[in-house]
Amino acid sequence: MREFAYQRAEDVSGAVALLGADPDARFLGGGTNLVDLMKTGVERPARLVDVRELPLDRVEETSGGGLRIGATVTNSDLAAHPEVRRRYPALAQAVLAGASGQLRNMATVGGNLLQRTRCGYFTDLSRPCNKRAPGSGCSAITGEHHNHAVLGASDHCVAVHPSDMGVALAAFDAVVTYETLDGPGESPLADFYLPVADTPHRETALPPGALITGVTLPAAPVAARSRYRKVRERASYAFAIGSVAAALDIEDGIVREARLALGAVASRPWRARAAEAVLAGAPADGETFAAAADAELAAARPLPDNGYKVTLMRNLVVAVLTELAEEAAR
Numbered sequence: 001m002r003e004f005a006y007q008r009a010e011d012v013s014g015a016v017a018l019l020g021a022d023p024d025a026r027f028l029g030g031g032t033n034l035v036d037l038m039k040t041g042v043e044r045p046a047r048l049v050d051v052r053e054l055p056l057d058r059v060e061e062t063s064g065g066g067l068r069i070g071a072t073v074t075n076s077d078l079a080a081h082p083e084v085r086r087r088y089p090a091l092a093q094a095v096l097a098g099a100s101g102q103l104r105n106m107a108t109v110g111g112n113l114l115q116r117t118r119c120g121y122f123t124d125l126s127r128p129c130n131k132r133a134p135g136s137g138c139s140a141i142t143g144e145h146h147n148h149a150v151l152g153a154s155d156h157c158v159a160v161h162p163s164d165m166g167v168a169l170a171a172f173d174a175v176v177t178y179e180t181l182d183g184p185g186e187s188p189l190a191d192f193y194l195p196v197a198d199t200p201h202r203e204t205a206l207p208p209g210a211l212i213t214g215v216t217l218p219a220a221p222v223a224a225r226s227r228y229r230k231v232r233e234r235a236s237y238a239f240a241i242g243s244v245a246a247a248l249d250i251e252d253g254i255v256r257e258a259r260l261a262l263g264a265v266a267s268r269p270w271r272a273r274a275a276e277a278v279l280a281g282a283p284a285d286g287e288t289f290a291a292a293a294d295a296e297l298a299a300a301r302p303l304p305d306n307g308y309k310v311t312l313m314r315n316l317v318v319a320v321l322t323e324l325a326e327e328a329a330r
Contacts, residue, residue, distance in 0.1 A: 002038075002041075002044050004038075004045055004046055004047060004048060005046065005047040005048070006047070006048050006050065007047065007048070007049055007050065008049075008050040008053060009049050009050060009051050009053075009054060011054065012054055012056070012179050012211060012213060013179070015027065015049055015051050015054065015179075015211050016179050016180060016181055016209060016210070016211050017181065018047075018049045019049055019209045019211070020181050020209045022046060022047050023208075023209075024044075024045060024046035024047065025045055025046060025047035025048070025049055026043065026045040026047075026048055026049070027048075027049050027051050027110075027211055028048040028049060028050045028051065028052070029051060029052055029071070029072060029107075029108035029110055029111035030052070030074070030103075030106035030107040030108045030111055031106065031111075032099070032103050032106050032107045032111065032115075033107075033111060033114075033115040033116060034111070037116060037123070040123050040125070041125055042116075042122065042123055042125070042132060051071075051072065051110075051211065052072055052108070053072075054071075054072055055070075056070035056071045056072040056073070056110075056213055056214060057070050057072045057073050057074075057077075058070050058073070059073060059077075059078065059081045059083065059084065061083070062216060062218075062219075064218060064219050065219030066216060066217045066218045066219045066220070067083060067084065067087065067088070067216070067217045068214055068215070068216045068217075069084075069109055069214055069215045069216075069217070070109070070213070070214045071108060071109055071110030071211075071212045071213050071214050071215075072108050072109070072110065073108065073109050074104065074105060074106065074107060074108055074109075075095045075098065075099070075103075075104035075105075075107045075108070075109070075112065075165070076101070076104040076105045078091075078092070078095050078109060078165075079092045079095040079096045079104070080092075086224070087217075087220075087223060087224055088168070088172060088217060088220070088223045088224075088226065089223075089224070089225075089226055089227070090168045090171065090172075090223065090226035090227050090228040090245045090246070090247065091165070091168040091169065091172070091217075091223075091226075091228070091245075093168075093227065093228040094164040094165050094167060094168040094228040094230075094243075094245060095164065095165050095168075097164050097228060097230040097240075097243070098112075098163070098164040098165060099237065100237050109165070109214075109215060110211075110212035110213075110214075112163055112165045112166070113163065113165070113166060113169075113176065113192070113212065113215070114204070114206075114212070115162060115163060116131075116203075117131065117159040117160060117161065117162060117267075118162045118239050119131070119140055119148070119159040119160075120144065121138075121139040121140050121143065121144075122159060124139075127139045127143075130156045130157050130200050130201065131157055131159060131200040131201050131203075132201070134199070134200075134201045138155070138156055138157050138158060138200075140157075140158050140159065141155070141158055141303065144305075145158055145303045145305055145306055146305045146306050146308075147160065147239075147241050147264065147306065148160060148303065148306055149265060149266050149267060150265050150266075150297075150300040150301065150302045150303075150306060150307075150309045150310055150313075151262070151265045151266040151270055151297075151299060151300055151301075152195065152196060152266040152267060152268070152270065153196055153266065153267065153301065154196045154197055154198065154200070156196060156197070156198045156199075156200050157196045157200030157267065158303065159200070159267060160264050160265065160266060160267060161193065161263075161264075161266065161267055161268050161269060162239050162240075162264075163263070163269065164228070164230060164240065164243060164263060166189070166263070166268075166269040167228070167243055167244075167245045167261045167262065167263035167269045167270075168226075168228055168245040168261070169189050169215060169217070169269070170189050170190070170245070170261040170268075170269035170270070170271050171223075171226070171245040171246070171247065171259040171260060171261035171271065172217050172218070172220050172223050172226075172247075172259060173188065173189070173190070173217075173218055173220070174188075174189040174215050174216065174217050175187065175188050175189065175215070175216045175218070176188075176189060176192050176206075176212060176214075176215055177212070177213050177214045177215070177216060178206060178207070178210040178211060178212050178213055179210065179211050179213050180207050180209060180210045180211075181209065184213070185207065185210070186216075187205055187206070189215075189269070190271060191205055192204055192205055192206070193205075193267070193268030193269070194268075195267075196267045200267065203267075220247075220259070221249070222247045222248070222249040222257045222258075222259055223247050223259065224247075225247060225248060225249070225324060225327065225328060226245065226246060226247035226259070226324075227244075227245075227246055227247075227320055227323060227324055228243065228244070228245045228246075229243065229244050229246075229316060229319070229320045230242075230243040230263070231243065231312060231316060239264070240263050240264035241264055241309065241312070242262070242263070242264050242265065242309055242312045242313050242316055243262065243263035243264055243316075244260070244261070244262055244263070244313075244316050244317055244320045245259075245260070245261045245263070246258070246259065246260050246261075246317070246320045246321055246324060247259040247260075247324070248279075248284065248321065248324045248325060248328065250284045250324075250325060250328040250329075253283055253284055253285075254281065254282070254283060254284065255279045255280060255281065255282055255283075255284050255288070256280075256281075257280065258275075258276045258279035258280060258292075258321075259276065260272040260275050260276055260279070260292070260296075260317070260321075262296070262313060262317075264309075265300075265309060265313060272292075272296045272317075273296075274292075274295040274296045274298070274299075275292035275293060275295055275296040275317065276292075277295070278291050278292040278295045279292045279321075284321075284325040284328070285325070286318065286322060289317065289318045289321040289322060289325075290314070290318050292317065292321070293313070293314040293317040293318055294314065296317070297310050297313060297314055
């Protein structure tokens, strides 16, 4: 293993300063993704700046009725928080659907948002990968790609983002806050992840050296009736082959508001805006739900071996929306 230095940050400004002084340094939270990538040689930091003990481990109410989630809150603590479970149940369900209990005890919110793709070619240093080595090519396009992107991909990369948490956060208009040497900043999650285009190695809009300090969820009454559903190849512990975070506000059989995001279909959590537009003001029935799914998936461009995802996601969207509608009718 390549040698590296280790230093524990004492405060947020100190952590940012440490990274600013060493461009080859990386922030270390729970380490559940970074350490794995260091073992394979994908990541080779010269220094690890440990931010786990920074005072960013609380979930607090905002003045506007939402929640602010600190970057070092563990996945386990986030899923168990009573206000998260009450106000944004799909978020709690998404977190519990990810990884194992042991990993959730270590993984942090900030790290979860920055985790890298689980594409096998990305972690295989012997194979070309534009995300790991820009300009080298994308091995997945002509190789193994059954769990790769069907939306928003390009000729340069077809990998998918692995986060379950991010899908639920996308549905509820989360905002990522961060600290830089120039001061604090923020980015709506919708803008946080960059389109693939021809630069798949540039994954987020986070400024160089910035430290994520938290995620803010705005007040969203519709989120109180929400659900996250994940399909995977084994139930015990696996990344999604498709997932849905959904919320519906229904009155007199008509959808007043809908939130919908899809996971494991693109390089980022995919907010289903086209589907939401179909749902708003329409009858809360199977015909509407199918039309909404079709509207979103009309842009799908599957590869030869992952076309099944389009059918899977259509069925999953309809099933989750139907469950929410039936729950609202009771």
